[in-house]
Amino acid sequence: MRRFRTSIAVIFLFLLLTLAALASPYSDNFDSDTLNFLPTGWSTTGTAGTGTASGDRVGNGAFYSGAQALSLPTSGAWTWYNTQTYTNPTVKFHFKAASTIYGCLVLRFNGTSTGIVVFPPAAGASAISVKNYVSNTPTTLTLTGGTAQAGTLVSGTWYYLEAQVVGNNISVRCYGAAATPSGWDGTVTSSTITAAGYSGIRQTGGSSNAYVDDFATQEVAVASIAATPVSAPGYANGTTQNYSLVPTSLTFSGSTAFAYTSGGTGVSIGSPTYNSGDGSITLPVNDGTLPTGTITLTDTTDGVSFTITPTAPSFALSPTTLTASGGAQSVTVTGTGTAFAVGTSTQFSVSAGATIASQNATSTTAATFTVDPGSLAGGSTITVTGPSGATQTLTVSAGPATALTLTGPTSGAVNAASTNFTVALSPIGSTQSSRIVTPAVSGLAGSFTPTTVTLSTGAPSATFTFTPTAAGTGTISVTNDGTLTNPSTISYVASSSPLTPGVTTSAVMTPGSNTITISFSGSSSYTTGGTPNYTAQWRRSTDPAGLSPAWANVGSATTGVTATTVPPTLVDNTAVNGTQYYYQLSMTDQSSSVVYYPIIAGEPLPLVSLILIGDSWLVQNAPNAATAVIASGDLLVSQLRARLAGVARVTTSNQGVAGKNTLDWAPTGSLLPAAKTAAPPGTYPIAFIELGINDSSISFGNFSPSTYQTQLQAIVDSLITSGYTKVLLQCPPYIMSQGTNHVDASLAKLVGYQGAIANIVTAEATTNPGKVFNNDPSGLMYQMTMDNYGVIGSDYVHPLGTGNTIPGDVYVSMVWANNIANVLYPVATGTVNIKLGFQPRRGR
Known part of the structure; x- marks a missing residue:
């Protein structure tokens, strides 16, 4: 027995599979291990090993009478796994129940970080948990059926945990009796981890005791049946063929019964014959006809299914070409895997337009029939279907060519090549040895490209063009070097070059x-x-x-x-x-x-499109769909449009969220990626950022200027990398020191944030010139809200809304809009001196 010390008290016992051959059973009761040495038959990964350099003690040591102990380091992960691999393993061990789960069975371990882990119940519980681990990432599987064999576990009591994997089916049970019960606590099907692999034990750290004993694992014998045609291969030709069935981990008898399950077309089976000498069975199977595929049959006595895949029969025709209007013509058929019915019975058919005059099969693989292509023209095809559904194709030839045809344009421009003229053999599909065709023109000056073309059975048509060199009307004709009848001529009109517009690429x-x-x-x-x-x-x-x-x-x-x-x-x-x-x-x-x-x-004016990123001040001044509608409306947009009247059009996408700071808007969070998705740089290339109020507050951030600079810089870098062409950084306003949230230290931070923004803009002037701007380099917003604190509402944090005696939010939007306009269009808009007539700053 082993005693384990674990910090989280989690020890994994893995039944894990990598590709391997069938392995022999393996067990270990840990009673003969040597201190500081890995037990025989095990391998290890992680920090645990066979030495003591890291303070490990591997192997056994006296713990109490009849038991073994293992002292482990207080940290570090390691895995022991048996050096044999199993394809369909069963594994179990003896463990002592505790309030925290210590030992686990896991199936199909790849030697590093992938396997199926089976967790036993903790003391006071009864449910077993099964998880797939892929690269150490777990997914919980849901067990169905069965009952808890051990009931509710009692702390300090010994139990067995057992797991079995056969194919994709995982079964688990926990029991206290020495005798193995017949039922399972539950089962689950999973195809995530299917490769063969190791059984093992895993540890994640150490601070308390756990007990594991009597580990054992072995391969599960999986019943299967191999079916082989006695006369290979088996063909899907509608006849019955014998298959030899050989069982594995299964015993046939004279009473073993079989049934057809699925697949194929017209499949049936006969009565099996048991062969007592080798224990096999001979089963007659009619593999059916085409279309074929994998056929599933079932040993209904033992509940084991198996498959056979018949070969598709085929046949060849000779000749493969018939002559159009040639009447009935003889065709010889040679079959492979066919089962022709000997005699003159009807078993071949042809597609519409053709008829079979007679047919005769001299064997199961040889036949002849006569086919009349009827009125089918040259180039047509005839599909021939055999008795098992196999098909072949006959081609109809028009016979020797007798004439030429000529088609093409009737007009074109001077000094411009015409569209294609086409000359072809007639009738369509006819045969012809090589003939040279030469185009000519009369009544009109010009040239042909190419000057001649060659026609044959394999190239029954060709094209050429004509380029006139003067205006007028002429006649296009062709002649050939054989006896083919030349086609009718084409009248061709050449005119001056057509009226052609220029392009707008230089507009x-x-x-x-x-x-x-x-x-x-x-x-x-x-x-x-x-x-x-x-x-x-x-x-x-x-x-x-x-x-x-x-x-x-x-x-x-x-x-x-x-x-x-x-x-x-x-x-x-x-x-x-x-x-x-x-x-x-x-x-x-x-x-x-x-x-x-x-x-x-x-468009009469350029379009200025901004994505707005900020906190509740931005929400109040430029409401978005995710916030309550503010009575004052979209103040920032209206102020900005007024500021850029006659200069540019304005559209915005406000992604501001109340109560957020620069850390909340980090690129690794959810706000910034969502904002970029909602307002991508291709549509809103300019970004306006207004953050800092919450960063300075005791409850919402309390970030130093250096931390604020680092976090704001990360937002800027993410926006530039994503393709936003300009980023405008607005300094935060003055917030009165009051209460416990905004104190004097918060005021110092707000002032420091202005310097942080200036530092970012200075650095970006080198790394990303012309892209990052200080939207308020003079600190106008801070100065305005400090000198005219009457714009702030009774909460001492947010601007007074429209409808109050002093519409603070209007003045805030005016300052922002003025700053944005000055950054984007400094020459066109000039500088506006905003004079405010606010009441003096209120006391606390």
Whole structure:
């Protein structure tokens, strides 16, 4: 017996599997082990070993009369496992019940961190727990059926814990009697850990005693049946074939019965014959017909299922080609694994359009039949189906080719290759040795590519193009070097190059306030072809398809545009800020042909899109769907839109959450990843961060300026890495020292946070230039709330809401919006000097 000292009092006894052959039984009562040496038949991982350098004592030592003891280190994990592997093991040991679980049985251990662990009940309980451990990560399995063999365990009493794995089925039981009961406490099915492996014992630390004795494990004999066709292979041809059945861990008798379970098509079985000499059984099986597959049969006497997989029969045809309109033609059939019915009975069939005139089988694998392809054209196929469902294909040939066909375009542009002309053998599917076909043109100058093509049975068609070098009308024809009838000619009209618009890749769209300007540069913008000169006209719609509303002209038409003239610039002074427009340029030549340039999308003003990250001040000033609706509305957005009027459009996604600090918004938490998912950088590329009030409070953070800087820096780094193009850092406001939450030390932190933000911005100017900004470098928000504390409500923490004599939240939003505008558009917006007429700062 072993005594274990464990800190958490958790010892794992594993029954674990790696790939291995059938192993012999193994047991150990730990009565003959040597102190400081690993017992024979065991291997180890972890910190425990065969030496004493780390204070380990491995092996046995006197504990009390008739027992053995093991003194373990007070920390460190280790595993003992038997050096044999088992595929379907059963394992048990003797343990003494205690209030904390000490010993466990685990199945299929891979030698490191994967196995099925079976935990015995603790004293005062009766339920066994089973878990899968994959790379030391556990998943609890739910036991079903059975009853608790031992009932409620009594502390200090010895019990047996036993587990068994057969395939994917795990059975467990705990009992106190020496005799093994017939039932199980419960079972569970799991296919997570299936490989063969080791049985073992695991320890996680040491501070109290646990007792384990009489460990034993062995392979479970799994009954199986191997089925082999007596005349291999077995074919699914509708006939009965004998299979030899050989049992493993199972004994047949003359009364063993069998039944068909599933699989195959038309399967049936006959009466088994018991062979007393070798204990096998010969079972007649009709493997059925196609489609076949794995067939499951069951030994109903012993409850053991097994499978057979018949081979699909097949046959070959000769010849494989019939002549169209050739009447009945003879075909020879050679079968493999077939069971043709000898004689002239009908057993072959053909697909629609063809008929079988006669058929005759001279053996189970040889037959002939005559097939008439009827009116099927050359190139058609005929499917032939045999008696067991096997199929083959016949191809219908049209016979020798007699003529050529020619198809192709009737017009094209001068100096431009035509679309393809196609010349082909006729009739379709006909046979032909190689013939050279040469295209020609009359009445029109030009050339062919290629100048000749070759047709044959394997290449019954080919293509060529014609490039005219002058305008006019001509005739395209082809001739061949054989006796094939040449096709009808094609009349072809060559015209000047078609009217072709330029592209918009060189277009520059410049939005303004209620204005959009589009200008071109470069030769890729030129219109060519047609009949110069051209008339240019811009048109506009708010529908990208120009349907609803329809395209409407915008601006005046420009005449006299040539093939070397850059298209005219559009200045649309009728655009409305905040509206998406679609523009298209048309060109009309002197023959009234019209072409259109690709559509260009334009918005009068650029869009500023911000993700807002912060605490309750942000929630109050820019409510989001996750917070209560604030009566004052979305103050920050309205102030920012007013501040950027005529400069940019504004949209925001407020992800602020009340009561949170920079640690709550850490990249490893849940708030920041969720915010980035809700407002991704592709849609909201600018981030505004307002945090610090809760960081300074005694109850909600109490972070030093250096800690605040580290945590805020992590948020900034995560946003930049995710692709946000700008991050604006707003310093926190002044919060009066009052109560026990905001004290004088909190005020010092708020001042220090301004320096922390400045440090971050300075560092980012080198690592991420132009991306991280101090949204309030002068500390305007802190100064405004300190000098005009009347903006703060009666809770001394939050701004007064709209509707009060002093709308504090309006002034807060005004300061934020002014700072944001100054950062994003310092030249366009200038600097606004916000003068506030607040009442003096209140006392406590």
